[in-house]
Amino acid sequence: xxxxxxxxxxxLTSCYGCQLxxxxxxxxxxxxxxxxxxxxxxxxxxxxxxxxxxxxxIEGSVSTEEEIELVKKIRENAKIVVAVGSCAVHGGVxxxxxxxxxxxxxxxxYGDGKVKFEPKMAEPVENYIKVDYRIYGCPPEKKDFLYAxxxxxxxxxxxxxxxxxxxxxxxxxxxxILIEKGEPCLGPITRAGCDARCPGFGVACxxxxxxxxxxxxxxxxLAKTFKEKGLxxxxxxxRMKMFNAHxxxxxxxxxxxxxxxxx
Numbered sequence: 504x505x506x507x508x509x510x511x512x513x514x515l516t517s518c519y520g521c522q523l524x525x526x527x528x529x530x531x532x533x534x535x536x537x538x539x540x541x542x543x544x545x546x547x548x549x550x551x552x553x554x555x556x557x558x559x560x561i562e563g564s565v566s567t568e569e570e571i572e573l574v575k576k577i578r579e580n581a582k583i584v585v586a587v588g589s590c591a592v593h594g595g596v597x598x599x600x601x602x603x604x605x606x607x608x609x610x611x612x613y614g615d616g617k618v619k620f621e622p623k624m625a626e627p628v629e630n631y632i633k634v635d636y637r638i639y640g641c642p643p644e645k646k647d648f649l650y651a652x653x654x655x656x657x658x659x660x661x662x663x664x665x666x667x668x669x670x671x672x673x674x675x676x677x678x679x680i681l682i683e684k685g686e687p688c689l690g691p692i693t694r695a696g697c698d699a700r701c702p703g704f705g706v707a708c709x710x711x712x713x714x715x716x717x718x719x720x721x722x723x724x725l726a727k728t729f730k731e732k733g734l735x736x737x738x739x740x741x742r743m744k745m746f747n748a749h750x751x752x753x754x755x756x757x758x759x760x761x762x763x764x765x766x
Contacts, residue, residue, distance in 0.1 A: 508656060510534075511542035511556040513577055515563030515570045516625065517595065519545065521588035522562055524642040530649055537656060555580045558655055560638075561628050564590040564597055568621040571631055578632040583655065586627070586634045587648070589641040589746055593713045596641075597625040598748035599741075627749055636661060639694055641711035641746070647696055664696045667715055668708050672699035680707045687729050687742055692720040710746045714753075722756035736761045 514522055522545045525531070542550040552573065559581035565571055578584055586592045594601075600608060605624050628634055638647050654661040668690035672679070680688040680702050689710035690702060701708050714720035722743060729739045740757055747753050 505537065507537060507539040508558065509539050509541050509554070509556045510652075511552075511554065511559045511577070511581070512540070512545070513542065513552065513559060513561045513573070514544060515561065515573070515591065515628070516566035516597070517563035517588070517590045520642045521590070524645065525560075525587075525648060528645055528648070530645075534652070534656075552576065553580065557581070558583045558585065558652070560585045560587050562587040562591050564595045564625040565628060565631055566597065566623060566625040568623060571623075574628055574632050583635045584628075584632065585636045585638060585651065586629065587638045588643050589639070589711055589713065590625070591628045592637045592639055593746050594625050594627045594749045596745060599745055601625075601744075601748045630749075637663075639664075639696060639712040644696060663716065664694050665715060665717055665719070666695050667691055668693045668695050668697065668699050668702070668712070671695045671697070672702045675699055675703060677702045678705075680705070681728065685732055687732070687734060687739075689725070689743065691725050692722060692743075710743070712746075714747050714750055718752070720750075720752065722750075722753050723760055726757045726760045730760055 512522065512525065526545055541554045541556055542552055544550050553576065559577050561574065561577060561584065565574060589595050590597070601624055605622065609622065636651060638651055640647065651661045672690055675698065677699060678684070680686050681690065686707040688702065688707035690699065690708040692714050693708050693710040694712040694715045696712060714722070726739050736757065740754065743753055743757065
């Protein structure tokens, strides 16, 4: 009898859009003869987070002290840990204003409201545990998830995407939002895989799949272009931080474009 692969879906702080995207995938039913879903609170309230699994899919950012302990427990119980979506991979939009204090942000959003958890600044999962693979996007593309899980099930390993949205945009033949419309499109620094959906509708990329890895995201070159189009340093940083607030290269590369320049 075939031994089933044990899979867990775990949720941290997020809008739950990633889980909803996964829950709406009919293809998951085809997995059931080969996989056992042992934890997924969105579809089964009697799930257990302490169960050992072969593959753990974690979505959401680490935003409470309790979630730090949860991701550590998931790591201990899982052979493969996959961060799913922009919140888990990059900290999500809730990291956008990470330069402000937690107290200031909390007051802005919740006023004097209280919660039963101990809140903290939102961070990516890999700030606390080793992450083996990442599925990008807000929410992730269905094909990316199927590719990853299909590859794991045959005992192989999925490849990472190492080229920008601009490649897909050019292949699709879309007009360039940055050059032809002069809008602050983040396609040149953003990891591809979305088939340039937003530029295809005439909307500038906001970078929801995060910056390309391997130190090839040239924030400085794009910042220079944005500066030439009249954007201030603050406007550039605000736009680039939306999904890259925890990128260690971002601020240094943008700052050097404005060194010695009076705005």
